[in-house]
Amino acid sequence: MTSWKWILATVVVLALAALAGLCIHFRPDRAIRLATGGVAHIICSKTFVSGFDPQTVFSETLERPGFRRLRHVMDFRIDRKTGRVEASTLGLFRGEATFHDGLGCVERHGPKEPYLLRSDVEALKVPKTPPLLPEIAGPGVVEPTGPALKAALDHAFEEPAAPPFRRTKAVVVIRGGKVIAERYAPGVGVDTQLSGFSLTKSLVNALVGVLTQQGLTSPSLPAPIPEWRDIDDPRREIEIEHLMRMTSGLDLDETNSGFDPSSRMYLEDDLSAYAINAKMIAPIGTRFHYSSATTQLLARVVRDLTGGPEQTLAFAWRELFNPLGMRHVTLEFDGVGTLQGGNYMLASARDWARLGLLFLNDGVVGGKKILHPDWVDFCAAATLDSDYAAGFFTNRSNHRNATDRVRRGFPRDSYFAFGLLGQIIVIMPSQNMVVVRLGDSIDPDGDIRGTARLVKEVIAATPR
Secondary structure (H helix, E strand, O other): OOHHHHHHHHHHHHHHHHHHHHHHHHOHHHHHHHHHHHHHHHHHHHHHOOOOOHHHHHHHHOOOOOOHHHOOOEEEEEEOOOOEEEEEEOOOEEEEEEEEOOOEEEEEOOOOOOOOOOOOHHHHOOOOOOOOOOOOOOOOOOOOOOHHHHHHHHHHOOOOOOOOOOOEEEEEEEEOOEEEEEEEOOOOOOOOOEEOOOHHHHHHHHHHHHHHHOOOOOOOOEOOOHHHOOOOOHHHHOEHHHHHOOOOOEOOOOOOOOOOHHHHHHHOOOHHHHHHOOOEOOOOOOOOOOOHHHHHHHHHHHHHHHOOHHHHHHHHHHHHHHHHOOOOEEOOEOOOOOEOOOOOOEEOHHHHHHHHHHHHOOOEEOOEEOOOOOHHHHHHOOOOOOOEOOOOEEOOOOOHHHHHHHHHOOOOOOEEEEEOOOEEEEEEHHHOEEEEEEEOOOOOOOOHHHHHHHHHHHHHHOOO
């Protein structure tokens, strides 16, 4: 072999070896399976819980970054009789999710049937006492009064001529405990349950707050995870607060790339078991990085402290949803019966607003302290040098994201629950106001600029 052929052959071999090494490390098959399973789950939830057209959901979902490259090689099948949705990529990578009435959808990984809760959800929805939160609106849509408030909602539903589209589904504006304006997209109504995605993290925050008020846990206590109890395990020092603030130091970073540790959690039936097995990569409490898997650990804590899957669901309805008058809510669980803490709660826009009112009212509802004293200020305080708080993002921070939002119209004291595709609950104590915006925005910032404009305009339109 001549020298140049030998060199070329060597380069080819090394390139192939490098490519093989990258594939082994990054496992693109996992990313594809993750996307396929996620699409099946989203179609399932939005079809059977929200009542949307599955083909429209499929098409809009595949416009999202991360899914967009698969739109020509992915398809799905839906069986309305059995409630099953199957998605596949290239006919090789398959994802499956199944709907169960009252319990939403659960993904299936492998041959084992997922755990199915045995709860009578309709019975749980029947409160033993009247709701503590006064009714926020009548049965009909509350139309805005005055041209300025109407214009604010008009702007919230405006669509650009070209992508990225905003696809606003619902806006609810509450001031003084009452809905003063709301609007819904065609096919969406006051009772339509809409995916909150990471708004679910704020729900988990509230559940931990209730448990703290009842003396069953505290942010300063070590996380009660038996797998970390070994005397030589550094994870035994991780506190509840570290999980709430995503400063645990665990290798659970989230980038939504499909290759990151947090995203890979969703390839498992037992989400929290995956997160529990993560190793330490930083000293506890010294480093913030957003992580759904960290919130999933809190969901496991809630499950264990309440007594199990069925008890978690009963606890949520008894201690939170019924007192707040939340009637149109679905909590989804993983394949072993643990609440999906990072994603997948669905609720009507008004019910998401009711959750916001719990925090606006400092955890007090109808004179009863549901959340632990000082809980709200604790949860709205910035974590390290970030604009994340504890289950919420906050504008009580000097981080550039927070200062930019304040410049655009968010009050300085405001904080907000935030979910993928622009789900947001803005809580503004200085204005005695809650604003909810839900939709399917594929704008990279989740339509935060549009929400800032909405907030600024509704404040201007309703002087105190």
